[in-house]
Amino acid sequence: MSGRGRWGLLVWLTTVLACITIISRTQISTDLSAFLPRSPSPAQQVLVDQLRDGVVSRLILIAVEGEAPEKLAPLSHALAGRLRQENSFVSISNGDETGFEKSRDFLWRNRYLLSSEVTPAHFSAPELRRALENDLQLLGSPAGILVKRLLPNDPTGELLRLLDQMMGEQPPLTRDGVWFSPDEKRILLVAQTRGAGFDFDAQQLALSLIRNHFEAAKQEAGATGARLLETGPGVFSVEIRQTIKGDALRLSLIAAILVASLLLLVYRSALLVVLGLLPVATGALAGVAAVRLGFGAVNGVTLGFGVTLIGEAVDYAVYLFTQTAPGSTPEATLSRIWPTLRLGVLSSICGFGAMLFSGFSGLAELGMLSIVGLIAAVSVTRIVLPVLLPANFHAVDAMPFRRATLYLVQNAPRLRYPLAALVLLAIIFLIRQPGGPWDDDIASLSPVPQSARLLDEQLRRDVGAPDVRFVAIATAPTQEQALAKSETVAAQLQNSVTRGTIAGFDFPALYIPSRAAQQARQAALPASDVLDANLQQAVAGLPFAKGLFDPFLRDVAAAKVQPLLDRTSVGDSEIGLKLDSLLIRRGGFWVAMLPLRGVTDAAGLSNEIAGSKEDGVALLDLKEDFNRLYKSYRQEALVLALLGALAIVVLLSVFLRSLRRVYLVLTPLIAAVTMTTAVLAASGQKLSIFHMTGLLLVVAVGSNYSLFFESQSRPGEHRERTISSLALANLCTVIGFGILSFSRVPVLHGIGTTVAIGTVLSLIFSAVLIEHAAPESQLRSVAQR
């Protein structure tokens, strides 16, 4: 072993150990926001934050089905009772009355500070008279039975008004005191976890608690046929983590086994197979470690992508093994193919380098993983493999495989005109695609499977908590200012409610008004003697018992001097939780959120809000904004991909120093990318950002093929070995990525499909187009062999 080889081995071993150390301390994040924007507008950032750790992200919807309603209702009580003992949950709502008392008391005790109706005119004699006349009607109506208890304290009906304002959409159906789905087939519970939605361990713990208590409650209630369903952001992330883990592991394993089997079949040497996988393994380790160092954590999706390296990095070893002729040495082969191999790796790096600049931190991670992985893999091939290979090594010649490949390759050029026609057709097809081939729905990025999304929608509908689409937000430096701003916006929105352009809305100052508003209301409450006089005047001639409204006088007097309300006044009651979801702190700012219901005229509303002079107020259309964001990302990815392509062209021009050669190398790639896009579109797939990444990979991998084809256009032993090594390498790639296309995770599936199709096409097209360009005589000499 040469000194250089020893050093190489040492460096390699050290690197591997270091990588393993780094990776062992790496947190695998399944944070989907890695695949959300890194630098969005402040308004959008609010949304992203909400998705990450907002109250919404902490909700788990639980449903139980599979038993008769008579058995499900006790199960609901039992399950809720058990879960309420657990510290992991802030609240468990199942439709029973637990915990609602606190909220009602809060509203009742503070009604004069909370009600927006409290103005000086509100307690004038004529207004009081009107209120009392209404009260009489209420007393005479069926509602009287309840109202009469409130009347002596609240003749102006503040509590009713507050409740009316706070009542949102239809509440879920209740039966036997607990929530049911409208068809009464499922009981519904809503759990709010203490841990944030992105805190996977907390979410996982919460989920396992739910599952365990469900099993116990099931036995208790004797509902053995009951089935548990859960949904919510936390459930999704836990499931995605498992899916990704499962897919990445399983698919990597399958791909590795298949590739290893193929190599074993071709080389008939276990040692060669092990050595062939060394660059891949090293590349994957180095890539993941680099991402960990560069980004602080590794996203699960990125990790899953590591599996794709198997498909690509194994090529390097294949080139080395297959192209080493008997009698030659690996060193000699490497010296010969190194210029081409290096150029191939460099062009791949150009392609992936573009991804490094993506605003999707997820994609940037993928770029980093690929670049570092490829460099590591090629270095191992160059430095470590020659040392480890046996001295008299040469790959067994798989003659039948080689002959078949050569036969196909030599006949390939005949296809050049059909190919040209086909590519032309593909272009026309793509241009004529209605709406273009792109998928503009951000849902296509989500790793959440369709079935889980449908269940989520169903349960949300059942529980009457549909996804909010429109949210007005008001941002201000202090909590007080944010509250005040939300009051201004609320007043404006109230007009829209009156006009019927929105059905209703929620806002934080409804629960805790700004101090200014509370003070104004206190000031508006008349002094006791004034109120008494107004009341005497108002009550004259009405049949109310004498002294009936003394409690009212007392309550108003107390409200006039009561301490102002703040966040601490509501504690962890239902209202407190509500407030936390509507008023959030972000950096040095406070953001008030006003979710809107039943928006019929989004454009008008948007203009109206934009038209107001208020600073820091915006209307968010969650769906549109996210989709727009996504589009801008795709746009960005497209630009980056083009830049990457440009970099590849420049690189090739510099190294090949011939426009004709650059042209020869690039044509098959362009044709392959076009055809792949057309095939994907024709199969009914809309292209997402992940498919585009896949196309970039096609260029990166395919450039190796066309480079080798182009560089080995002289016939002979080397050329034959090169071509058969390309075919073998391509088979490995197709296996790796083809397996990936079976993943349930959209990103892995998208990239897998695209690359599997694209690389095969790259190889075929290289054969067709580059062979044709080789002089006829050379072809003939190949054919004669």
Added chain:
Amino acid sequence: MRLHRIVFLLLFGVACGALSGTPAEAVDAPQNAQTGFGLEQLMAAFGQIKSAEARFMERKYLSLLNAPLESSGTLVYVAPDRLEKRTLLPKAESYVIDRGELTIEGVPGQRRRTMRIQNYPELAAFVESIRATLAGDVQTLRRFYDVRLEGSADDWKLILRPTAQRMQRAIKNITLGGSNAKLQTVEIEEADGDRSVMTVVADSP
């Protein structure tokens, strides 16, 4: 979400009254051997009714007021599940129960509102019982009330006492009075001593 709950309870009050016309659940009323008159017969007679319209006059005696409150309007029943109480005087308001929903209009401080009856167990009790009564469904009546029948076929009294504690806190009993399959009075005694008396006069003979 629990805020809804508060509103449920409030509206429950609304609903209680709305349905004050009918409820009934039963401990067996002993059959009057001489006349062959009993709960079964009364229910069977009610079950024959396909639709009915009547005028009502209601008088409420409340401790809050130093004079009784009067209101009047119309009642409409369409078998098997529609019931309307339309008050015309002193102010117009209406409570319409159709299948699973109650729609309220004209109540001061409340916008027109439709609510699912099932969400309010007490309300559901009222609704199901009134329907059960008018449809002659004794089984359902007995799920919600102790039922006692007094008097004879042409002058009977059906006394309903809620069995659920929550309802007992609001209502002591509901007494329906009538002659044969004709409802003539509905008297509600509330737990706090207030009471209301509704007189019903059928439009059709």
